[in-house]
Amino acid sequence: MAERWNVDDLTEAWVARGLSRRDLMRLLAAGAGASALMTLIATPTLEAARQATPAAGGGQVSMLWTKPTTLHPLFSTAGFEQQVERLMFGALIKMTDQLEQVPDLAETVEVSPDATVYTFTLREGLTFNDGTPLTTQDVIFTIERAVDSRAGAYWRGRLIGIAGAEAYGSQQAETITGLEAVDERTLRITLAAPDSAFLPNLGNFSGLGILPAHILRDVAPDQLRTHSFALNPTVTAGAFQFVRYETDQFLELARNPTYVGSPAIIERLFLRILLPDVALAELESGGLDLMSVAFDDMERLETIPSLTVVSVPSPSMDSISVNLDRPYFQDKRIRQAMMYALDRETIVAQLYKGQAVLTNSPIFGPDWMGAPDVNPYPYDPARAQQLLAEAGWDTNRTVEMIYVPGGNRTFDTMVPVVQAQFVAVGINVELTQLDAPELNRRLIQEADYDLYIGGGGVYRADPSISGTYYLSQNLAPAGGNSTRYINPQIDELYAQGRAVSDQEERKRIYTEIATILNDELPSIFLWSPNSNFAFNKRLQGFKPPSYVQNQLWNAETWSVSE
Numbered sequence: 001m002a003e004r005w006n007v008d009d010l011t012e013a014w015v016a017r018g019l020s021r022r023d024l025m026r027l028l029a030a031g032a033g034a035s036a037l038m039t040l041i042a043t044p045t046l047e048a049a050r051q052a053t054p055a056a057g058g059g060q061v062s063m064l065w066t067k068p069t070t071l072h073p074l075f076s077t078a079g080f081e082q083q084v085e086r087l088m089f090g091a092l093i094k095m096t097d098q099l100e101q102v103p104d105l106a107e108t109v110e111v112s113p114d115a116t117v118y119t120f121t122l123r124e125g126l127t128f129n130d131g132t133p134l135t136t137q138d139v140i141f142t143i144e145r146a147v148d149s150r151a152g153a154y155w156r157g158r159l160i161g162i163a164g165a166e167a168y169g170s171q172q173a174e175t176i177t178g179l180e181a182v183d184e185r186t187l188r189i190t191l192a193a194p195d196s197a198f199l200p201n202l203g204n205f206s207g208l209g210i211l212p213a214h215i216l217r218d219v220a221p222d223q224l225r226t227h228s229f230a231l232n233p234t235v236t237a238g239a240f241q242f243v244r245y246e247t248d249q250f251l252e253l254a255r256n257p258t259y260v261g262s263p264a265i266i267e268r269l270f271l272r273i274l275l276p277d278v279a280l281a282e283l284e285s286g287g288l289d290l291m292s293v294a295f296d297d298m299e300r301l302e303t304i305p306s307l308t309v310v311s312v313p314s315p316s317m318d319s320i321s322v323n324l325d326r327p328y329f330q331d332k333r334i335r336q337a338m339m340y341a342l343d344r345e346t347i348v349a350q351l352y353k354g355q356a357v358l359t360n361s362p363i364f365g366p367d368w369m370g371a372p373d374v375n376p377y378p379y380d381p382a383r384a385q386q387l388l389a390e391a392g393w394d395t396n397r398t399v400e401m402i403y404v405p406g407g408n409r410t411f412d413t414m415v416p417v418v419q420a421q422f423v424a425v426g427i428n429v430e431l432t433q434l435d436a437p438e439l440n441r442r443l444i445q446e447a448d449y450d451l452y453i454g455g456g457g458v459y460r461a462d463p464s465i466s467g468t469y470y471l472s473q474n475l476a477p478a479g480g481n482s483t484r485y486i487n488p489q490i491d492e493l494y495a496q497g498r499a500v501s502d503q504e505e506r507k508r509i510y511t512e513i514a515t516i517l518n519d520e521l522p523s524i525f526l527w528s529p530n531s532n533f534a535f536n537k538r539l540q541g542f543k544p545p546s547y548v549q550n551q552l553w554n555a556e557t558w559s560v561s562e
Contacts, residue, residue: 058255058267059560061539063551064279064291065271066407067248069437072230073209074146074153077444077480078436079456079549082205084271087552088253089209090238092120092139093202096553097545099315099366099461101203105134105210105237115194115501122185125260128212128237136181141213143179144168149478150221154444155208157471157479158201163192195498196506197464204458204465206550210237239264239556248273265541265559269552276406283307283534289560290535292548294409295353301534310544314531315460317359318411320401320418320524321443321452324484328397329450335521337387339377341425342418346379348527351414356529361514362469364528365460368503372511374518384425395426401451402432404439410529415453444476447484455529458547463510467494470522485522538562 066080073085086094090105103109105126110119126134143162146155147169160166163178178190191198202208212235219227233242239259243252253269274282280297282288284304293301293309302309320338322329329335348356357364364371388395401419405412415431422429429451434442442448459466468474472491474481490513497509518525531548541558545551 058265059562060268060270061266061289061555061558061560062270062272062282062287063289064283065251065273066404067273067436068231068245068251069440070225070230071233071242071245071251072224072227073142073211074151074155075225075230077154077440079205079547082207082209083550083552084251084253085209085233086206086238087240087269087555088233088236088238088242089211090126090134090236091203091207091209093199094207094553095203095205095458095461095547095550097543097550099458099546101199104207109199111199115196115198115499116191118189118191118198119182120187120189122187123260124185126237127258127260128214128235129241129256129258130212130235131258132212132214132235133184134210134212134237135184136187137184138210138213139187140176140179140181141217142208142211144176145211145216145221145224146208147176148221151224152222152477153224154477154479157474157481158204158468160473161191161193161195161198163190165192193495193499196501197462197498200462200465201468204461204468205547206553212236240269243268262556264556266555269555276409276412283536286536288536289539290533290542290551292408292551293532293534294411295351295355295529295532296409296413298532298534306536306538307534308537309532309534311355311530311532312544312546313357314528314548315365315458315546316456316531316548317362317364317459317528318453318455318526319359319362320526321449321454321483322522322524323447323449323451323482324522325447326450328394328399331391332520333387333391334393335524336377337384337391337393337425338422338427338524339521340380340384340387341427342421342524342526343379344377344526347414347417351410351417352527352529355532356527358527359525361518361525362457362459362466362523363463363510363514363517366462369463369507369510372514372518374515381421381425388426393426395428398428398430399450400432401429401453402434402439402442402449403453404436405433411455418453443482447476447482452482456549459528460546463506463513464494464498466513466517470494470517483522485520487516487520490516 068081070076073089076082092106093101094104096102106120107123108121128134143159145151146153147159147165149169164176167173168176180188182188215235239256240253241256243254245251251271255264255267279291283291298309301307322335344358360374360376403415419429419431443452468480470485471494472486476482493509493513497506500506533544535542538560543554545553
């Protein structure tokens with residue numbers, strides 16, 4: 001790869017690095033401004049890190065990443081973290097580019113006819129990278145900590161359906177009766193009730209990483225989140241292992257030599273935390289191999305011979321979470337007014353170039369399910385103002401909408417458009433930009449927000465996955481229900497939907513769920529935008545996933561050609 005981050009005429013700091021004018025001009029021609037280039041000066045260069053830990057044999061890949069809150073599988077609330085954790089820790093099953101659940105650390109998975117018993121057989125010879133065998137006891141330990149109420153794990157709500165998990169998690173039992181280690185490689189999980197969607201939810205995002213019991217067993221459950229291991233996970237069993245995390249700069253992973261299975265081909269992965277302009281410049285100059293890209297950038301990137309640009313339908317959804325603990329949002333007419341206030345069709349046509357599908361509920365796939373016929377909430381600002389007046393909305397009130405900028409130029413452009421359309425009907429919205437750790441604190445941990453606009457999720461994989469965000473058992477921080485929405489009817493319907501396997505019956509149940517959520521609107525449903533990627537042609541084996549934050553789903557098979 002060519003030298004990068006080179007400049008000799010912006011400042012003496014660039015000169016001091018001894019780098020060339022040629023590569024500076026390449027960055028400038030690619031669209032990087034002086035401020036973006038100066039960002040590179042402010043921190044130690046990635047090249048220095050590479051020289052300190054030279055690659056061997058299989059080469060290395062660099063991709064764009066986001067500043068993490070944690071690298072602990074139990075506490076990650078975002079796919080960009082969870083995909084990295086799966087790569088390091090390994091999971092029983094993982095999700096493919098086509099949203100299928102396939103074995104990862106497990107060799108086989110068997111499901112009983114009534115969908116109550118799931119039997120996992122681990123690969124033979126699994127070890128952590130410190131040489132300690134990985135057995136069913138490590139899987140049991142991981143699930144125990146995941147459901148323990150003292151830990152406050154994000155996975156609790158998804159695993160609480162295991163028989164005995166509720167009693168164990170509330171410290172009313174010493175073991176989880178539904179977990180049986182048949183032997184060191186065979187784990188039998190028995191559920192309290194039939195659940196035909198247990199595997200899609202277990203593989204949701206990228207799968208649950210398996211923790212090393214011998215390292216963490218003596219850590220109190222309520223200390224796991226803040227333990228040093230959370231950002232320094234040195235003992236893992238996946239295809240790659242942690243090397244180091246340089247705050248606000250990059251995460252470095254290396255091929256795990258003890259991994260059981262086909263070893264990774266590339267030697268190292270660098271997940272870089274960059275400003276959008278810098279990332280694009282690095283991608284165009286060859287310093288970055290892979291990133292998700294905005295719709296506005298795709299046409300220009302397609303003209304660069306070294307890059308491949310692809311766009312695929314996404315299982316994710318952009319939406320606005322409404323904090324239902326706020327008394328001024330509890331009248332559903334307020335939330336309905338917010339839907340009518342947005343000209344979603346024009347936003348999709350102009351900003352997303354038509355490469356997004358409007359969503360009117362969180363249920364819009366897979367193919368057998370489709371999108372139920374519910375209120376489409378067409379753009380109608382007069383209707384929005386009428387509903388606000390009927391609900392007694394105080395037009396002098398100002399509410400805050402939080403979001404994380406910088407990951408996608410189209411998203412960053414869209415947010416102030418949404419703000420302006422709310423203001424136009426009398427909902428005064430102020431925008432607050434946060435980084436991912438602060439978002440996690442305010443949205444998930446403390447419910448300290450009014451509105452949150454963001455995107456993600458793998459809704460199309462199975463309609464039950466939407467329950468991650470709307471079931472009362474998944475109230476944050478024990479799950480993804482950050483709106484704090486509670487509806488016993490919805491809870492019961494989701495349980496019914498999981499208990500049956502007949503698709504027509506499931507479709508009927510989830511259509512009823514969609515109709516209720518479309519009326520009550522715990523979230524303002526927006527659209528499902530395509531997942532767009534640009535990657536260097538030197539990167540071989542990358543298969544663009546429909547879920548944009550699952551780029552590493554098959555990184556074990558990647559290779560590079562020079």
